[in-house]
Amino acid sequence: MPTVEFAGETIEANVGDNLRRALMDAGLSPYNGAAQYTNCRGNAVCGTCTVEIVDGDVEEPTTRERRRLKMPPLDPDDGLRLSCQVTIEDDLVVEKHPGYWGQKVDRDGT
Numbered sequence: 001m002p003t004v005e006f007a008g009e010t011i012e013a014n015v016g017d018n019l020r021r022a023l024m025d026a027g028l029s030p031y032n033g034a035a036q037y038t039n040c041r042g043n044a045v046c047g048t049c050t051v052e053i054v055d056g057d058v059e060e061p062t063t064r065e066r067r068r069l070k071m072p073p074l075d076p077d078d079g080l081r082l083s084c085q086v087t088i089e090d091d092l093v094v095e096k097h098p099g100y101w102g103q104k105v106d107r108d109g110t
Contacts, residue, residue, distance in 0.1 A: 001013070001014065001015075002014075002015060002088050002089070002090050002091050002092065003091050003092075004019070004022060004023070004088065004091070004092045004093075004094060005092070005093045005094065006023060006028055006051075006093075006094045006095075006096070007028055007096065009026070009028060011023070011026040011028070013088045014088070015088065015089055015090075016087060016088070016089075017087070017088045018042070018083075018084065018086070018087060018088070019051070019083040019084075019086035019087070019088055019092070019094070020042050020049050020082075020083040020084040020086075021042070022088060023083065023094075030049040030050075030051055030083040030084075030096060030102075031048055031049060032048075032096065032098065032099065032100060032101075032102055033100060034100075035048035035049075035100055035101070040084075042084035043084070044062075044064045044065055044068055044082055044084055044085050045068065046068075047068050047069070047071065047074055047082060047101050048100065048101050048102070049082055049083040049084050049102075050069075050074060050080045050081065050082055050083070050096075050097075050101050050102040050103060051080065051081060051082075051083045051086075051094050051095060051096050051097075051102060052078075052079065052080055052081070052094065052095045052096075052097060052105070053079075053081055053086070053092060053093075053094060054093040054094065054095050055091075055092065055093035056090055056091055056092035056093060057089065057090055058081065058086050058087070058088075058089065058092070059086075059087060059089070061081065061082075061085065062085055064085070065081070065082050065085040068082060069081075069082070073099070073101055073103050074101060074103050075103070075105075078103070078105045080097075080102070080103070080105065
């Protein structure tokens with residue numbers, strides 16, 4: 001049974017579970033601020049459930065996910081993923097960054 005580390009918590013999930021749903025079922029939110037109320041409910045449209053997969057292997061983004069990750073304020077070069085589009089296959093370490101969409105990735109330490 002895979003584990004997911006997120007926000008200082010470790011939860012168990014089943015292989016094939018959706019990351020967003022697994023987090024929410026465990027009482028953890030992939031959303032920042034008001035995005036927890038104003039999101040697309042896992043349809044890969046809003047981009048507010050964006051997270052970084054810090055450790056662990058996941059499938060490549062779908063065409064639908066890539067399309068949303070290319071739209072501002074997200075940057076496809078940041079390596080972020082939509083938690084609503086990630087299928088859990090193995091242990092994961094996941095991080096949510098600041099910003100409404102979780103898009104404020106600090107890669108250079110400034």
